[in-house]
Amino acid sequence: MDQLGYITAPDGSPLYAAYHAPVQGSPASPVLICAPLFEERKSAYGALRKLAGRLAAAGRPVLRFDYRGSGESGGSSAARRWSHMAEDLAAAREALTRISGAREVVLLGLRLGGTLALQEALRGTAGQARSGTAAVIALAPVSVGSHQVRQWKMRSQIRAELTTGGGTGVPPVAGGQDAHATLDFDGYDVHPAFFDDVAAIDLHTAGALSCPALVVQISHRTEPAGDSTKLVAALGPQARLECLRLEPFWEKLDDVDTGPLEDIVLKQVPGF
Amino acid sequence: MPERVEDRLKAMIVERLMLKAKPEDIGDEDDLIKKWNVESVQLMEIVIGLEEVFGIQLGDDEFSIKKFRTVTNIAAVVREKKPDA
Numbered sequence: 001m002d003q004l005g006y007i008t009a010p011d012g013s014p015l016y017a018a019y020h021a022p023v024q025g026s027p028a029s030p031v032l033i034c035a036p037l038f039e040e041r042k043s044a045y046g047a048l049r050k051l052a053g054r055l056a057a058a059g060r061p062v063l064r065f066d067y068r069g070s071g072e073s074g075g076s077s078a079a080r081r082w083s084h085m086a087e088d089l090a091a092a093r094e095a096l097t098r099i100s101g102a103r104e105v106v107l108l109g110l111r112l113g114g115t116l117a118l119q120e121a122l123r124g125t126a127g128q129a130r131s132g133t134a135a136v137i138a139l140a141p142v143s144v145g146s147h148q149v150r151q152w153k154m155r156s157q158i159r160a161e162l163t164t165g166g167g168t169g170v171p172p173v174a175g176g177q178d179a180h181a182t183l184d185f186d187g188y189d190v191h192p193a194f195f196d197d198v199a200a201i202d203l204h205t206a207g208a209l210s211c212p213a214l215v216v217q218i219s220h221r222t223e224p225a226g227d228s229t230k231l232v233a234a235l236g237p238q239a240r241l242e243c244l245r246l247e248p249f250w251e252k253l254d255d256v257d258t259g260p261l262e263d264i265v266l267k268q269v270p271g272f
Numbered sequence: 273m274p275e276r277v278e279d280r281l282k283a284m285i286v287e288r289l290m291l292k293a294k295p296e297d298i299g300d301e302d303d304l305i306k307k308w309n310v311e312s313v314q315l316m317e318i319v320i321g322l323e324e325v326f327g328i329q330l331g332d333d334e335f336s337i338k339k340f341r342t343v344t345n346i347a348a349v350v351r352e353k354k355p356d357a
Contacts, residue, residue, distance in 0.1 A: 154319065158312040161337045220288050247290050252311070
């Protein structure tokens with residue numbers, strides 16, 4: 001059963017959180033789930049909730065949460081910067097360790113949530129900030145932010161063309177705009193600098209992890225793509241890659257059977 | 273005989289979009305959105321596929337749905353960018 005509630009972000013925003021209590025008592029590290037953003041969050045909501053339920057059934061305390069300005073959380077998406085998401089993750093981690101009594105958590109993130117989880121673990125590695133990451137599971141993480149921003153831009157253009165039939169105008173997603181304006185991205189108000197924040201991400205050069213990590217490539221292919229290979233090589237010897245042939249469920253309106261992904265995570269997580 | 277660009281595109285589309293169809297089921301002039309229920313984000317996957325399979329890079333202002341609505345139209349983009357394809 002989910003226990004729903006709110007935790008508080010450093011700026012005072014209430015962050016929606018759902019705690020899945022472990023079905024059996026277990027000393028195993030709890031799992032903090034980091035969701036993706038925008039439409040991907042909506043499309044992946046059911047899959048991540050189901051995964052949380054299976055992890056809890058396997059004895060893991062699990063916490064899901066929404067970043068400020070996202071989902072059921074308070075705060076404004078128009079004011080959100082990438083650094084705020086890291087702060088929100090830290091607040092959720094603190095809540096999970098408090099509830100579970102554990103000192104370390106497994107960070108599990110999808111898409112930009114996976115990117116955030118990896119960055120968080122890397123920060124711990126460099127001793128710059130928080131430690132306490134037992135392991136990371138990154139599902140289809142975005143490793144090069146500029147590629148993601150380009151895809152957002154294209155997607156924005158596609159949406160505009162489909163809705164107006166035109167194809168005119170500058171796609172709303174682009175850096176360098178008036179710092180005081182907000183941008184409409186798929187119906188979400190976004191701070192223009194947020195796209196610059198994301199474009200600056202490059203996990204290929206971020207350094208090696210000091211905790212175990214599983215990166216799951218989710219795509220039409222069963223062999224590693226160049227991007228995945230580069231990422232895992234950059235993350236160092238503690239990182240491992242699994243390739244899963246599965247539709248990108250975070251892009252689909254229809255239900256996709258994510259059972260095979262859950263099986264990979266459930267198989268891996270006892271080692272963490 | 274070299275494979276037609278259109279046929280390579282169909283194989284790429286079926287594989288990357290994981291369509292439940294055979295490449296030969298797709299007609300050159302089929303509207304991919306209407307007939308094959310290709311969603312907007314999947315058109316982006318086709319653009320990425322062009323980059324990976326054909327080595328074609330599209331500029332940010334070169335994309336339009338019209339160019340990606342049918343295999344014939346996508347093939348025209350390929351031939352324009354890579355005449356020897």
